[in-house]
Amino acid sequence: MTSYKHLFQRAIAAAPERLHFAAHSHHLWPDASYVGQLAAWEDGVRLADRKWERVMGEIWPAAQHHVAAELGLPDPSSIVFAPNTHELLLRVVSALPRRPLRILTSDGEFHSFRRQSLRWEEAGSAIVDRVPLDSLVEAARSGTHDLIFVSHVQFGTGHVFDGIDKLAALARPEGPWVVIDGYHGFMAMETDLSAVADRVFYLAGGYKYAMAGEGCAFLHAPPGFGPRPEITGWYAEFDDLSLPPGSIGYAPDARRFLGATFDPSGIYRFVAVRDMLRQEGLTAADIAAHAGGLRDALLADLPIDAELLNPGSPARFLALRSPEAARWKAQLEAQDVITDVRGDVLRIGFGLYQDTRDLDGLIWALKQLSATP
DSSP states (O other): OOOOGGGGHHHHHHSTTOEEOOTTTSOOOOHHHHHHHHHHHHHHHHHGGGHHHHIIIIIHHHHHHHHHHHHTOSOGGGEEEESOHHHHHHHHHHTOOOSSEEEEEETTOOHHHHHHHHHHHHHTSEEEEEEOGGGHHHHHTTOOOSEEEEESBOTTTOOBOOOHHHHHTTOOTTSOEEEEEOTTTBTTBOOOOTTTTTTEEEEEESSSTTOOOSSOEEEEOOTTSOSSOSSOOGGGGTTOTTOOTTOOOOOSSGGGGOOSOOOTHHHHHHHHHHHHHHHHTOOHHHHHHHHHHHHHHHHHTOOSOOEESOTTOOOSEEEEEOTTHHHHHHHHHHTTEEOEEETTEEEEEOOTTOOHHHHHHHHHHHHHHHTOO
């Protein structure tokens, strides 16, 4: 198996004894991200006020093109960036006129949406139907919802939702709107949205498999859906700051969902990492194949007794259910073997920075667990 550790020398040197198998949680950063971070700082001091010309004129479009190329989107201008996906979710929802909002979602969504949707219910601003993932499409066909929100890959189980095209067929500018949370899918597996780009929203970011860290979340916004969101900042009308007093302008593309002044360093890091991958000739499929080889090798020699929740899944982590999950995670961490746990599910994630030596170390550490009374 090819090793790609040379792309992660700084992160590995920072904790050389660590075995990091939580790429699905906080992916280690490649050296290219450091170059991007430095570039953001250097542009800030070199250009000062004029840095925004470079950010919005060069870095931002480069990032848009990288996202569009990864997802098969026909128009990079359908991409807008923000510090996190939660901000973008709030802006999308603010563009829907009905209150209370009628929301359909799965019962396995990440805490950000779970918590927010519960709070909307508590406030009386939303009525939320939560259904198992395999019955979501059928529930969506009822035609009674304004917003349908579902993760492409479920964060807890690694189950993959395969009905995006079926939901897209239901989407209309007047409602319902379909929002796909792609955080565990983007750059974890090949994703082609070309056939549904005109009908679905898609949320993801750089924190996980894009390897760029925080501050670089993005939204793909289909044309004609939500032309005037309520919750936006002055950047949403950045195209025309000479509007008459009292006017509220909106950009004609995805920038209609923009906020206000932001830290662009995450976008610099994302562009630097994507440029590095292009130079190395590495695609999401290549990375998934590398991670999949490690995953399959672990499954062939898994020394703990646990229920595998996502057999055959292209998700970049194993979801292993056991009442011992929390104890296992703590004991592994004590040996500087990093995994994570969600309830009674131990998650072991795979990335480009791991190789067979790391896998051998993980298997040895897991065997010590099985020997622990």
